[in-house]
Amino acid sequence: MGTDCSDAPEVRTMSSVHPPGLDPDLLRGHLDRERPGLVSGPLEARLIEGGRSNLTYVVSDGVRRWVVRRPPLGHVLATAHDMKREHRVISALHPTAVPVPEPVLLCEDHSVIGSSFYVMEYVEGTPYRTAEQLAPLGADRTRAAVLGLVDTLVDLHAVDPGAVGLGDFGRPEGFLDRQLRRWGKQLDASRNRELAGIDELHSALGRTLPDSPSATVVHGDYRLDNVLIGPDDDIRAVLDWEMSTLGDPLTDLGLLVMYSSDLDLPESPVSTTSGAAGHPTPAELIERYGARSGRDTSAISWYTAFAWFKLAVILEGIHYRYTLGQTVGGGFDRIGGLVPVFIEHGLTTLQEG
Structure with missing residues (x-):
C-alpha cells in the first residue's frame, strides 16, 4: 500500500493500459452499484510490484485512494488465496x-x-524490508519501530476470537502437529536432492512438540515488511492476512525471532533487518513479548527452530522449481545454497533450547 521508501517495491502507474488482473472501469461499475457515492470520478489503477502471492493494487478517483486485493493470475489454490x-x-x-x-x-x-476480490482503505506507511532501508531512521527510531512490532503482536494475541466473530476461524486442537505434518509433506513434494539434516530436524521437532497455550488469532507471516510504519514510527497497518488462522500464538513470535536473527549472508535474497543500528536482539523481543503478554516463552527455541524449518522447506520448493525452469527473474540460482544454512540454524536453535 503506501510507501515512501526508495527501495520498496515499485508502484507503476497504469493509465491507458489496465494493470493485469484489474479493469478499473468494471471495478467502478461494481462500486457504484454496491456503494453508491463512494467513487466520485473515473478510477485509475496501479499494480504494486514485488508481492509474493496475492496481487495488490492502488486505485484512485483523483480524490480518494483504496487498495484492491485479488488472487494471482493463472493457477490458484483456493485455500491459499481466499479473499x-x-x-x-x-x-x-x-x-x-x-x-x-x-x-x-x-x-x-x-x-x-475475473476473480474474487476485496477493497479496503489506503493506508500511508512504509514496509521496511532490509537493514539498509531502516538505516536512515537511526538507532532510536529503528528500536522503537521494531519494539512496536512486538507490542502490536501482543495486541493481536489478546483479541478474544469469539468476541469478534472468529471463534470458528480455525482448528486450534492439534495445531502444531498438523503444521509439522503439513510442512513435512511440502518438503516431500520438493525433494530432488539430498539435504543433510532436514529429516533430523523434522523428526526432532516432532519428538519435542511443546504444549500450546490457549489459541489466538495468529497472523502466520508476521514480520516487519508485512506492516506499514508511519512517520512517527508507529504501526499504521498490519497487512497480508492470507495465512491467518486460530492457533498457537508462539508460532508468530518464533517467526518474528527468526526474521530478527543475523543470517550473516550479505548476498542472501532472504532479507532480515537485524543488522540495522538500534535493532533489538531476539532475546529482547522475546522478553518484551513475554512481559507484555504474560505468556510463558520458555519453549521459544522450538518455535524458532520450526520457523527455520518452514523457511528451509519454502526455499527448497523455490529451488526445485528453479531446477525445472519454472522461475522467472534473477536471484533464484542462489536459493538452493541457502537451504542448508536454514537447516543448520534450525538444528542449532533446537539443540541450544
Whole structure:
C-alpha cells in the first residue's frame, strides 16, 4: 500500500493500459452499484510490484485512494488465496486495538474482474524490508519501530476470537502437529536432492512438540515488511492476512525471532533487518513479548527452530522449481545454497533450547 521508501517495491502507474488482473472501469461499475457515492470520478489503477502471492493494487478517483486485493493470475489454490478469509479477519479486527485497513467491500462474483476480490482503505506507511532501508531512521527510531512490532503482536494475541466473530476461524486442537505434518509433506513434494539434516530436524521437532497455550488469532507471516510504519514510527497497518488462522500464538513470535536473527549472508535474497543500528536482539523481543503478554516463552527455541524449518522447506520448493525452469527473474540460482544454512540454524536453535 503506501510507501515512501526508495527501495520498496515499485508502484507503476497504469493509465491507458489496465494493470493485469484489474479493469478499473468494471471495478467502478461494481462500486457504484454496491456503494453508491463512494467513487466520485473515473478510477485509475496501479499494480504494486514485488508481492509474493496475492496481487495488490492502488486505485484512485483523483480524490480518494483504496487498495484492491485479488488472487494471482493463472493457477490458484483456493485455500491459499481466499479473499473472503482475508476480508473476514480484517473486518473482525478493525474495531480492536490491532491496526488494520478499514474494509470497504468483498466481491465473490468472478464476472466483475475475473476473480474474487476485496477493497479496503489506503493506508500511508512504509514496509521496511532490509537493514539498509531502516538505516536512515537511526538507532532510536529503528528500536522503537521494531519494539512496536512486538507490542502490536501482543495486541493481536489478546483479541478474544469469539468476541469478534472468529471463534470458528480455525482448528486450534492439534495445531502444531498438523503444521509439522503439513510442512513435512511440502518438503516431500520438493525433494530432488539430498539435504543433510532436514529429516533430523523434522523428526526432532516432532519428538519435542511443546504444549500450546490457549489459541489466538495468529497472523502466520508476521514480520516487519508485512506492516506499514508511519512517520512517527508507529504501526499504521498490519497487512497480508492470507495465512491467518486460530492457533498457537508462539508460532508468530518464533517467526518474528527468526526474521530478527543475523543470517550473516550479505548476498542472501532472504532479507532480515537485524543488522540495522538500534535493532533489538531476539532475546529482547522475546522478553518484551513475554512481559507484555504474560505468556510463558520458555519453549521459544522450538518455535524458532520450526520457523527455520518452514523457511528451509519454502526455499527448497523455490529451488526445485528453479531446477525445472519454472522461475522467472534473477536471484533464484542462489536459493538452493541457502537451504542448508536454514537447516543448520534450525538444528542449532533446537539443540541450544
